[in-house]
Amino acid sequence: MNIDLCxxxxxxxxxxxxxxxxxQALNAADLILVPRKGAGKADLAELRLQLCGALVTNPATQVVGFDMPVRDADDPDYPAAVHRWHDAIAEVWLATIRTHLPAGGRVALLVWGDPSLYDSTLRIAERLAVQLPLKxxxxxxxxxxxxxxxAHAIALNDINAPVTITTGRQLRDHGWPPSADTVAVMLDGAxxxxxxxxxxxxxxxxxxLGxxxxLCIAGPLAEVGERIQAERQAARAAHGWIMDTYLMRRG
Incomplete structure (x- = not known):
């Protein structure tokens, strides 16, 4: 059972x-896996299904949903909890692939944004390589x-200046990154x-975004910070989920 995972x-x-x-990659796949993250985030699976409906024209391509395991958010050991979560996701992938593609073939997963930036899909895929021939x-x-x-019509960096990309957890625990003038923050739920x-x-x-x-808000943090928090909370309540990110610059 050889699997080509894209x-x-x-x-x-x-x-x-x-x-x-x-x-082209989606239409070349024998199987497209779509994660379901529970009733509160049903729109996320629906968006993936809509993308497949709009872009996949190959009638032989199967589009199959699977229930996404939930990370233990109360575990104080965050890295260990994430590792166990990734193990569980890999097991679900493996079971779903074996059920719907028992002879092997080409599998595709739709990744929000890009698999290279604060996304764990590649790390989860490494776990599958231990259990089956995987490319x-x-x-x-x-x-x-x-x-x-x-969306804001701005450049990511100042002239000849670096950019620090970090997470909400790191910003909360360690403050503004040393020697940084521009900070991009991702995965910030609070x-x-x-x-x-x-x-x-x-x-x-x-x-x-897109x-x-x-929703877009920009301005001095002292003036718009509370507005961002209020609009974020209202949007999450209205939609059941939210994906957001932000850029900050000093000076």
Whole structure:
């Protein structure tokens, strides 16, 4: 049972974010796996299904959903909890592939944004390689940071200046990264910027980037920080989920 697994970056929800290479990879697949993350996030699976409906024209391609395991959010050992979660996801992938593609073949997974940037799909795929002959390929997609800077019509960096990309957890626990002027923050479920001294910081925030419900707020952190928190909370309550990211710059 040999498996060719292709991870296809699909951008941030807009079908036009999927490249021609991505469309070709989806249509070449024998099986496309679509994760279901529970009733509160049913829209995420539906968006993937809509993308498949719009882009997949090969009648032989199977599109199959699977129930996504849930990470133990109460475990104080975050790295260990993530490793166990990834193990569980890999087992579900393996079981689903064996059920629907017992003789092997080509499998595709749709990855939000790009598999290279704060996404664990490649790490989970490594676990499958231990249990079956596996070849992994990646089709890059538009990242959340590309969509964010485009939505605000700004450059990611200042002239000849570096950019630090970090997570909300790191920003909350360790503060502003040393020697950084520009900081891009991802995976922030609790608005970690509220723990910073806001003076002198400009923020560009965006949610549902590239989608009809896109939200964008920009300005001095001291002036717009509370508004971002309020709009984020309201949007999450309205949709049951939210994907957002932001860029901050000092000076």
């Amino acid at each position: 991870l296809v970056g699909i951008g941030t929800g807009n079908p036009d974010h999927v490249t021609r290479q991505g469309v 992994v390929s990646v089709v890059p997609g538009i990242t959340a940071l590309q969509a964010l800077t485009a 608005c970690a910027f509220q723990h910073l001294v806001p003076e002198g910081i400009t923020i560009w925030w965006g949610a549902y 989608m009809p419900q896109q």
